[in-house]
Amino acid sequence: MSTRIDGDLPRRPRFEVRLAETSAEIRATQRLRYEIFAGELGAAIDGGDAGLDHDQYDPFCRHLMVCEAESGRIVACTRILTGERAPGAGGFYSADEFDLAMLDSLPGRVMEIGRTCVAPEYRSGAVIATLWQGIAAYIVNHGYDYLFGCASIDLRDGGASAHAILDQIRNQHLAPPSQRVRPYIPLPAADRRATEKTRMPPLLKAYLSLGAKACGEAYWDRDFNCADVFMLLDVRDLNPRYARHFLGQSAGAVATSTETGAL
Template identity: 75%
Template sequence: MSAIVESPFTATPRARFEVSFAQTAAEVLETQRLRYRIFAGELGAQLKGDGIDCDQYDRFCRHLMVRDTLSGEVIACTRILTDDQAPHAGGFYSSGEFDLAMVDSLPGRVMEIGRTCVDAEYRGGAAIATLWQGIAAYITGHGFDYCFGCASIGLEDGGSSAHAILNQIRGKYLAPEYQRVRPYIRLPAADHRPTDKTRLPPLLKAYVSLGAKACGEPYWDRDFNCADVFMLLDVSELNPRYARHFLGRETTAAEPTSLAA
């Protein structure tokens, strides 16, 4: 399961990226260093670790990573917290930002993805597409019905772009009322007219392309200087255009054995 893609979910035959779960402490550390470099170094997040982004949830998560086969570097990662491991971690990470009563009522198995990041040089689509292929392999291999997580929108410009993006979400991608969650800290209203046209961040774009919905207003994460939008993907309602790439057997046929564990 490694590919270069020209669009977020269209693979070409030539292999460039490999996706697998971290199998050793050293590999987990690679993902934590990437997270720190992006969240703290690039986005200005207030993190406690010295060059490492680590929290109480890490030990209960599976750490999925994308490696550039040319450089050998980990260039994208996310972590998966499943419904059977979340109680041991004290709940899902998102429960610290949102009231997740809605998630508790969902039928079937649920899993959370979080701390997703992609190196700045690899944000053209291929890396995040490969990451999603790995997530897909895990979903299909373990019978999950829902996948959720927070897609962050940076507030580096004071929130103008974020509010423009949120306006797009409200108009096109909002979940029905019965699938809403409540943020514990709401993002303040814009104090000026939002930017008219703003591109969706890569992770948020990937979510909505697959058919995921935003479950209400975002959480204001002041430590990470971003607005977190809670996204919910019902696997049974995937956008047909991407379902083959996300769940198709041709996608998972060449998956590394580490993804099936």
């Protein structure tokens, strides 16, 4: 008689990442976006009467989602718009906020991530890491050279924290002048200064940890009441520690993922 020792069995990860493959799954990511952006942050969103955050870019994007393995609940999502698909959408989403002329000079293929959000009770390192593993797998599998997108900083404190964070970025994380972008609506001065140490939003912190650079001053998004920082990651500049954690781990899994249609 054989005895099964549960401790010897591989544990299923708590979170799994994959691309939405059905219209129902895409709507579920749009519902999560609406809950966060409109419900939590008070953003003014067109079409919100259906409880969904959707726009002209969605049909041209791949929608990446992190699910809780046991319940199947979608707890985080982002969307991917590639350089090949962007013209059909009228351009990149970030082009509504920044002059992106510098993208034309980048020597390689580009992709944008956007509308990234995480359910409040799941804003842990594990969920953010799982989301980035999915993004990394997409980069590796499809051969992209640059990743960019906007990382938002909340302005509900009047902008004090945002300006403190932007000061840190200017001192340590600015892209070279040839890779700068210009915001169409610059962030106004704060009505007061931060009185305590500010905490970087998880998405911005993840970008910086990976080796991404901020491409200039922030955009004032009045609808979402946030400051958007345009971040650019040259895959060749990935922080080696995070490259091993994300790209190295993902590269080995890409073949299996694509065979099942997951990434």
